[in-house]
Amino acid sequence: MLAEDFSALARQRYSVRDFRPDPIPDAVLDAILGDAAFSPSWSNTRPYCLAVASGERKDRLKDAYVKAFTEALPLQRKEPAAILRATLLRRWPDADYKTWGRYPDALRERSVKVGKGLYTHLGIAREDRAARDAKAQRHLEFHGAPTVGFVFVHEGLMPFAALDAGLMLQTLFLSATAHGLGSCALGVLTTWRHPVDAEFDVPKDYKLITGFLLGYPSEHPVNAFRAEHPPVEQARPR
Template sequence: MPDATARPLEPDAWAALARARHSVRDFRPDPVPEPVLREVLGDAITAPSWSNTQPYRLAVASGPLRDRISGELCARFDAGMRARRGGPVERARVAITRTGLPDGDFRVPERYPDDLQPARVACGRGLYEVLGIDRGDLPARDRQMRRNFEFFGAPTVVFLFVHGGLREYAVLDAGVLLQTLMLAAHARGLGTCAQGALAIWAGPVRSAFEVPPQYRLICGVSLGYPSAEPVNAFRPGRAPLEDVLLAPRDA
C-alpha cells in the first residue's frame, strides 16, 4: 500500500511555486551564475517524455554569443517591419532579398482560431495596458515586439529544439520540459519568458550551434533575474476550471 501521508513537498509550497511563476518581460543585466544555470537545466531534463526518448535539445547563449544572436534577430525583425509598415519599394526589396522573411522550422500562426482569438486579444490588451501602450500606437507596439528579440534584457537565453521525426509527440515532450525548466528557474529566484517569437527566424540560432538536421527550433526562453519594472506585474488570469473541464455526455 502506498503511504498516503508521504509528501515529498508540502502541497502548499508546491502550489505557491506553481501559482507564483509568471512570464517576466524585463530582466536585470546580472548574469546567471553558471552553477545555478546547470542546476536549472539539470532539473529540466528530469522531465518525462514519450518512451523516455527525450526528443529535444537545448542551446544556451550568454555573453557575446547571446548579444550576437540578439543582434541578428533584431536585424531580421527590423527588416520585416520595414516591409510590413513601409511602402511598395520596401516590400519589393524584401521580396527580392528575402531579408526579414521568416525562416523558422515551424510556421507561426498568422490568424488564431476564432474561439481562441478572444483570449489572445485579452492577453495583448492586458499587456499593453500595463506597459501604457495605446492599442493604436503601432510604433510602440512594434518596439515592444522587438523586445522579444532583445530577450527582454535577459543575460541568458535557452533555445528549445524538437526532433522532427516524432511530430507532435516531441512537441508535447518539449512542453513538459519547458514548464519543468521554468519552475526550476523560479524556485531559484530566476524569471523566465517562454517565447514562440524566438522561433520565427531559425537561421541565427542554427548557425550559432551544432544543430543535428532532424532537430527543429520550437521556441526560446529568456532567463535571468526579474527587474522591478511594472511589466513584470502583468498577471493574465485563467479561465475557470469549469471552462476547461469537459462535461460528460448523459449516460
C-alpha cells in the first residue's frame, strides 16, 4: 500500500450516525475481525474480548437498551425525586466504568464544541428537550445499524488493556472502511452492563469499556456532519 492510499483510508473513516438495515455478509464481518487480530498489544497479551451481535440478538439488545435508557431519563435530567429513589433502592446504572461524569476542564471545550456542531447541523435547539431526548435515544437504537459490538478489557492489566483495545478497535474500523462499511464508537452503551450479560457469557475479570456499530451508511443528513481533526497535540521540548 502506498502512503497516500493509507492517508486516504484514514481520512475516509468518520463516525456514522445513521445506517441502512442491510445485513453485513458473514464473510465480510469475518474478514474485518481477522484484520483486527493483527493489531499490537502489550506483550501480545490481547487483553480484550469482543461480543458482536446481529439479527435477532441485536434486536433484543436494542430493546433492552432502549428500556434502560427510558427508565433512566429522570436521572439524566437530574430530577431530585429520581436521584433519591435510585439512592434508596440502589438502582443506579450498572456500568463497570462511570460514564456520566463531567469531562476535565481542559477537554470539555472540545466535547462541547462537537456537540454544539452536531445539534446545530441537525437543527435541534438547546431548549428542545423532546428532540434532544429523541436524539439521545437514537444511540440506544444503535442508529439503525445491523451489527453492534461490545469491547471488554481485562481489569488486571489496566490501563494498558484499554490502550490495546483502542488499537484493536481502530484497526477494526479502518478495515471496515476498506470493506465499504461505516463505523461508530458508542461509549454510552457501557452505561448499562446487564443487557450484554443476558446475551453473552463474558469471561471473568473483563469489564465493558465501549460499544461500537458497523453497517452501511444511509443517506440521512446526519452523515454529512464531520468533526474537526486538529493536529495531534505534542509536548514542547524543554
